[in-house]
Amino acid sequence: MNVIRKILILEDEKLNSERIQRLMLKIRPNLEIVGILASVKKAVDWLSENESPDLIIMDIQLADGLSFEIFNLTDVKCPVIFTTAYDEYAVKAFKYNSVDYLLKPIEEEELKAAIMKYENTVQQPYQQHALIEGLLAHLQPKEYRKRFLLPYRDGYRKINVADVAFFYSHMNVNFAILFNGERVVVQQTLETLEQELDPKDFFRANRQYIVHINSIEKVHNFFNGKLKLKVKSSTADTDIIVSRIKAPLFKMWLDY
Secondary structure (H helix, E strand, O other): OOOOOEEEEEOOOHHHHHHHHHHHHHHOOOOEEEEEEOOHHHHHHHHHHOOOOOEEEEEOEEOOEEOOHHHHHOOOOOOEEEEEOOOHHHHHHHHHOOOOEEEOOOOHHHHHHHHHHHHOOOOOHHHHHHHHHHHHHHHOOOOOOOEEEEEEOOEEEEEEHHHEEEEEEEOOEEEEEEOOOOEEEEOOOHHHHHHHOOOOOEEEOOOOEEEEHHHEEEEEEOHHHOEEEEEEOOOOEEEEEEOOOOHHHHHHHHHO
8 A cells, every 4th residue: 555645746826736735635634745836847856856755746737838748857756646627538548548637626535536546556666657658648749740752753752731632542542632633642541641640630531531621611411410521622622421420520620
C-alpha cells in the first residue's frame, strides 16, 4: 500500500489551487502540501532541486504552457493526477492509459477516490513512466502531413496538402484531386491518410473519399439519414455520400 504524505500542486488558477488544497487537507488532515506552483518552469526547477513528493496534482494548462512539457525536462518519479477541462475524447485517453484525472470543478468525492486508488495500488516507477508516455502519445500535439513528394517525369514534384480538394480510391489506386482540378496518384492508402491528415481540415466521408473542408460547396439531406455532399474542384463537380452513422459526426465537424 502506498502512503501519501507529501503532495505537490501544479495549478495556475488561484481559486482552483486553493480548492485543491482545502479538499486535500479535509481528506487527509496530516498531509503536507510541499508546494503550489503555477508554471512549467517553476515545476521543473522544484522537481530538480527537491526530493520527490508522493503525489503530484497537475493541471494540464499551466501559466507558461502544457504541463506535459515537464516530463520532457525532468524526471517525474511519483504518480500524477491530472486536472483538466478537456473534452470526452481526451478523458478516454486518460482512462485508456490508467492515469487518473479530475474534471474541473474538482469534487471532494472524486478527489478522495483518486487518492484511495493510488494508496491501494502498487505501482513501480517504470510502470508509471510507461503510463505517462502512453498518455503523451495520445494528447500531445501531433504533427500532421503538410506535403507529398511525388514522382514526376524524370524527377519529383511537391504537392501541398492544402491544395488537395479531396482524396479518393478507385480500383486499389489512390488519387488526390487538387483544387485546380488536377488528379495525381498518391502512394498512401486512405486508411494511412486518415491518420496523417489534420482532422480539423479533412473528414473521412466513406470508404472511398476523404474531403477537405474548403472543398464542400453544398450539403443535402439524402435518403435513410445519409448526406450528399457537392464537392468542387475547378474542373469537375463530385457528389459524395456520407453514411447515416457518420452524418452526425460530419455535421459537428463542419459546424465547429
